Amino acid sequence: GIQVEQSPPDLILQEGANSTLRCNFSDSVNNLQWFHQNPWGQLINLFYIPSGTKQNGRLSATTVATERYSLLYISSSQTTDSGVYFCAGRGYNFNKFYFGSGTKLNVKP
């Protein structure tokens, strides 16, 4: 299967700080997505970004498909950004969804 490596595994930020989360894939994937798992356990869709750059408020994401990585940028972090951020991509064979182990973010007031 495809290996998905996320970094850093843990991140502590002061409110207002910026951060970059990274996701590397061992093989080409399509349908790359970023999710936020909030403290209640819900998996919230952040971005569907097979390639290119997208922005949504304070969050933006960039995927460089040819180099098999994606970045998630969080600017002016808020305490509500705390939780675990996952990236996931589907392999070209059978479309299985491969998840990274997540980045656990704690934003302190």
Place this chain on the structure above:
Amino acid sequence: DARVTQTPRHKVTEMGQEVTMRCQPILGHNTVFWYRQTMMQGLELLAYFRNRAPLDDSGMPKDRFSAEMPDATLATLKIQPSEPRDSAVYFCASGLENTEAFFGQGTRLTVV
């Protein structure tokens, strides 16, 4: 407001009992995934359906787990008999091929 609906949200059962979890995918979606999340293993793919046909259930313990899609609006995951090590949050997700997938709120299973 289209969403993936999972029932029950919480389930506590005794070891040895049968557990059935249900998922209603978003109308029109033709792919359904079942995932299990634990602290130790993270998100593990248990089963994957496309057009109601199982494409991959290699992540599922075959002796006690079974997954089916009796129709396009219902996916089920059964555990029989349940064991304490099955305690986890079980997520269902649906999507169209080659597009965004959406997750349900999960079923938190506790086997005592």
